[in-house]
Amino acid sequence: MQQLLFTAGLLLLQLAASSQNGYIRQSFKLPFSQGEKDYYVRLAGTDYVLNGDIIAGNTLQKTMLYQTNNHDFYIWPKGEIAINIDESLTNRVNRAGVNMRKQALEAIGEFNRLTNLRLVSHTNQRDYITLKFSPDTTYGGLSPVGRVGGEQIVWITALSSVRTYLHELMHSFGFYHEQSRHDRDQYVVVDTTKAAPEFRYNFQIEPGVTGTAYDYNSVMHYSAGAFASKDGDRTIRCKNGNVVTDCSLGGNRLSDLDIAGINSSYFYNASLPRVVYKDYLVRKEEQQVMFTNQQSSGALTKMTNQQLEEGMYKIKLNQTGKYLAIEGVSKDNGARLVQWDYVDQANHKFYIRKIADGIYVISAVHSGRYINAAGQGTADGTPVIQWDYAAQDNVRWKLYYKTGNQGSASGWVIQNKNSGTNLSLPSFSGSNNGEALVIRKQGYSDGAPEAIQTFSFEKIGNLPLREQGLYDNSPGMLKKVKQ
Numbered sequence: 001m002q003q004l005l006f007t008a009g010l011l012l013l014q015l016a017a018s019s020q021n022g023y024i025r026q027s028f029k030l031p032f033s034q035g036e037k038d039y040y041v042r043l044a045g046t047d048y049v050l051n052g053d054i055i056a057g058n059t060l061q062k063t064m065l066y067q068t069n070n071h072d073f074y075i076w077p078k079g080e081i082a083i084n085i086d087e088s089l090t091n092r093v094n095r096a097g098v099n100m101r102k103q104a105l106e107a108i109g110e111f112n113r114l115t116n117l118r119l120v121s122h123t124n125q126r127d128y129i130t131l132k133f134s135p136d137t138t139y140g141g142l143s144p145v146g147r148v149g150g151e152q153i154v155w156i157t158a159l160s161s162v163r164t165y166l167h168e169l170m171h172s173f174g175f176y177h178e179q180s181r182h183d184r185d186q187y188v189v190v191d192t193t194k195a196a197p198e199f200r201y202n203f204q205i206e207p208g209v210t211g212t213a214y215d216y217n218s219v220m221h222y223s224a225g226a227f228a229s230k231d232g233d234r235t236i237r238c239k240n241g242n243v244v245t246d247c248s249l250g251g252n253r254l255s256d257l258d259i260a261g262i263n264s265s266y267f268y269n270a271s272l273p274r275v276v277y278k279d280y281l282v283r284k285e286e287q288q289v290m291f292t293n294q295q296s297s298g299a300l301t302k303m304t305n306q307q308l309e310e311g312m313y314k315i316k317l318n319q320t321g322k323y324l325a326i327e328g329v330s331k332d333n334g335a336r337l338v339q340w341d342y343v344d345q346a347n348h349k350f351y352i353r354k355i356a357d358g359i360y361v362i363s364a365v366h367s368g369r370y371i372n373a374a375g376q377g378t379a380d381g382t383p384v385i386q387w388d389y390a391a392q393d394n395v396r397w398k399l400y401y402k403t404g405n406q407g408s409a410s411g412w413v414i415q416n417k418n419s420g421t422n423l424s425l426p427s428f429s430g431s432n433n434g435e436a437l438v439i440r441k442q443g444y445s446d447g448a449p450e451a452i453q454t455f456s457f458e459k460i461g462n463l464p465l466r467e468q469g470l471y472d473n474s475p476g477m478l479k480k481v482k483q
C-alpha cells in the first residue's frame with residue numbers, strides 16, 4: 001500500500017513537472033491555412049515550438065510570426081538561399097563525436113548536389129538562414145517553416161545527425177512534415193491515443209500543395225513511434241488498402257521523392273550549373289592552398305634568382321622603414337632581434353655569409369653571434385635571437401628577392417631553413433621601436449592573405465679580412481678559404 005501511494009505521488013509530481021515544462025494550448029493560423037487551429041506549444045529557448053520542431057515565433061500570438069499566404073514571399077527567390085554556419089558549430093562535436101560544422105556542410109552539399117536549390121554562403125543577402133548550436137537536448141533541431149524575412153535561426157543540438165540538418169533546413173525551405181499532408185489518411189493510420197495529450201496536436205493535417213506521391217521514406221516523415229508515450233508503441237502505421245501494418249517510416253537522407261518535391265517547388269535554375277557551398281573557413285582554406293600554389297609557381301611572389309652579395313649590411317624592414325638590431329646592444333646569447341630606427345653602431349650591422357645557393361648565415365657585427373630561430377623552434381611566433389654558431393638549419397636563412405606581391409613592397413624575403421617560415425614582425429602593422437621579430441607563416445587579414453614582409457639589404461662594408469673559423473666542415477657548409 002505504501003508502495004502504491006508512493007507511486008501515485010510520483011505520478012502527480014511528474015504531471016506537475018510536465019505542466020511546468022510549459023505545454024500551452026494555443027490557436028495558430030499557419031501559412032496557407034484557412035483559419036486558426038489548436039496546438040500545444042512549448043517554449044524552447046526563446047521560441048514557441050509546435051509539432052516537435054517548428055518555430056512559431058518568440059511570443060504567444062494568434063498567427064505565426066512570419067505568417068503569410070504570399071507564396072512568393074514564403075519560398076526563396078530563384079531557389080537561391082544564403083546560409084551562415086554559425087561559429088558555435090565550428091569546433092563542436094555532437095554526442096557521437098562528429099564535428100557539427102562538417103555535418104552542416106554535408107547536408108548543404110547534399111541539397112546542392114541533388115536539387116535545384118543553390119545554397120550559398122551568406123554575405124550581404126537580406127534574408128538568410130543561420131545554423132546555430134543550442135545546448136538544449138530536449139530536441140534535435142528547430143526551424144521555422146518557409147522564408148521568414150531577415151535572419152532566421154535554425155537551432156541544432158548535440159543530438160544532431162546529418163538528417164537533423166536536412167529535415168530542419170527543409171522546414172526553412174517551406175516544407176511541412178510528410179504525414180501532415182491532406183491525403184495522408186489514405187497511406188497511414190495515425191493513432192494519437194498512443195501519444196501524451198500535449199503531443200496529440202502534432203499529428204494534424206496542415207495546408208499545402210503536394211506535388212509528389214506519398215513518401216514513407218521522406219526525411220520529413222515522423223518515425224513510426226514519434227511522440228509515443230510508451231517505448232515500442234506506434235503512433236503511425238502504414239496502410240495499404242484496408243491492410244494496416246507496422247512499418248519503418250522516415251529517412252535519414254533525401255529520398256528520391258524529397259528531391260522531386262523540392263525540385264517541383266523550386267523549378268528555377270534547373271538548367272544552370274550547380275554551386276558548391278563555401279563557408280568562411282572553406283574559403284580561407286582554399287585561399288591558403290591557392291596562395292601556396294601561387295607561391296610555389298612564383299605567380300604571386302615572383303621570386304627572382306637574384307643572389308645577395310656577401311658583406312656587411314644594415315637591414316631595413318620595408319613595411320615599417322625601421323632597421324634590424326640586437327636589443328640593448330647585448331652581446332649575450334639569447335638577446336633578441338628587434339626593429340629600431342637606424343643608429344650608426346655595431347649592433348645595427350650584420351655580416352651576411354653565403355653557405356650554399358640562396359642560403360645564408362647572418363651574424364651581428366658587435367657580438368659575432370648568429371641570428372637564429374630560438375631553440376630550433378618552428379612554431380609561429382618563435383623568437384629570433386642571437387646565439388653562438390651551431391651547424392644546424394635554424395641558423396640558416398634562405399634569402400630570395402621577390403617583386404609585386406599584393407601591395408607589399410618588393411624586397412628580400414628572409415626565410416628560416418628549419419621552419420620554412422619567414423622572419424617577420426608578429427603582426428603586419430607593428431611599427432614601434434623595440435618590437436621583436438619572430439618567424440611565422442603569412443597570416444590572413446579579413447580572409448585575404450596578408451602581404452609578405454620584405455627587407456632591404458643596404459651594403460655598408462665587406463666581410464672581415466680574416467675569417468675566424470666561422471665556417472666549419474659540417475654538411476651544407478662550405479669550407480671558407482682564409483683571405
Ligand SMILES: [Zn+2]
Binds near residue numbers: 053054167171177
Ligand atoms: Zn520537423
